[in-house]
Amino acid sequence: MTFSRRVALKVQSLLLASLLGLSSLFSLTAFAAKPPAIAAAANVKFALDEIVANFTAETGLAIRVSYGSSGNFVAQIQHGAPFEMLLSADEFYVQQLHKAGKTDSDGDIYAIGKLALVAPNNSKLALDPQLTGLAEAVSEGEIKRFVIANPAHAPYGERAQALLESKDLWSALQPKIIMGENVSQAAQFALSGSAQGGIVALSLASAPQFTKMGRYIEIPQSLYQPINQRMVLTPRAGDTTKQFYQYMQSTAAQQVLENYGFGFPANVSDKHHLHQPKLRAPRPRQQVAEQ
Numbered sequence: 001m002t003f004s005r006r007v008a009l010k011v012q013s014l015l016l017a018s019l020l021g022l023s024s025l026f027s028l029t030a031f032a033a034k035p036p037a038i039a040a041a042a043n044v045k046f047a048l049d050e051i052v053a054n055f056t057a058e059t060g061l062a063i064r065v066s067y068g069s070s071g072n073f074v075a076q077i078q079h080g081a082p083f084e085m086l087l088s089a090d091e092f093y094v095q096q097l098h099k100a101g102k103t104d105s106d107g108d109i110y111a112i113g114k115l116a117l118v119a120p121n122n123s124k125l126a127l128d129p130q131l132t133g134l135a136e137a138v139s140e141g142e143i144k145r146f147v148i149a150n151p152a153h154a155p156y157g158e159r160a161q162a163l164l165e166s167k168d169l170w171s172a173l174q175p176k177i178i179m180g181e182n183v184s185q186a187a188q189f190a191l192s193g194s195a196q197g198g199i200v201a202l203s204l205a206s207a208p209q210f211t212k213m214g215r216y217i218e219i220p221q222s223l224y225q226p227i228n229q230r231m232v233l234t235p236r237a238g239d240t241t242k243q244f245y246q247y248m249q250s251t252a253a254q255q256v257l258e259n260y261g262f263g264f265p266a267n268v269s270d271k272h273h274l275h276q277p278k279l280r281a282p283r284p285r286q287q288v289a290e291q
Contacts (some may be wrong), residue, residue: 016141035062042184043201071153107232147198
């Protein structure tokens with residue numbers, strides 16, 4: 001091999017090594033720049049989308065949100081899913097994570113959820129806060145399909161089942177129950193027109209994306225156990241996620257949540273403790289499509 005040939009090969013090797021190094025650097029930079037991932041209960045999607053957009057506009061910081069059922073997210077986090085924060089649909093799942101040593105604290109209540117009875121536009125189901133119309137429809141055999149979220153891992157489904165049991169409707173409805181994987185999917189099923197109705201989150205039922213599909217009425221909070229929606233950071237949380245956690249407790253974020261039908265603890269101190277806080281006097285919300 002000639003001297004010039006050896007020099008050419010050496011230069012080629014150096015260039016290749018440099019290119020590989022730059023490629024690795026760009027890959028690491030892209031990875032480092034990837035927005036942090038947080039997990040959130042499906043019922044808070046519309047409100048949280050708005051809150052995240054506002055947060056990004058104010059701070060320039062981006063957040064990636066995955067929506068689903070709280071129980072499924074807990075299982076994923078316990079198996080190493082790289083979420084930096086969980087916004088659960090209730091307190092139970094945050095307790096599970098904390099007891100398993102997957103969080104450094106038991107977090108804070110960021111909102112109190114509410115149930116709604118819904119019916120698609122083609123349904124004759126009469127909506128009323130005490131579920132009297134539903135009971136009549138069941139006794140007359142008018143309910144062929146009724147939708148709730150899966151009680152096994154969706155808190156809104158668990159509350160819906162407990163409510164139906166308290167009204168002595170569960171046994172008759174159980175064979176007709178269609179379960180959504182999470183409460184957002186349940187709302188889609190309930191209002192799609194293939195079911196006569198369902199019990200879902202008020203925050204979804206009252207959102208414009210769903211009001212055009214059907215009717216809803218808020219179910220009094222006195223009829224079911226409080227749905228204390230709790231959030232918590234995981235040990236993976238970085239500065240951006242910690243800032244977002246604080247932002248979720250701001251007046252701006254709470255105003256958005258209130259616009260979507262969420263409530264809040266009566267006392268500021270209540271949000272820090274794992275218990276059932278006293279609620280503010282409920283402000284019933286109702287929307288019924290024109291017949």
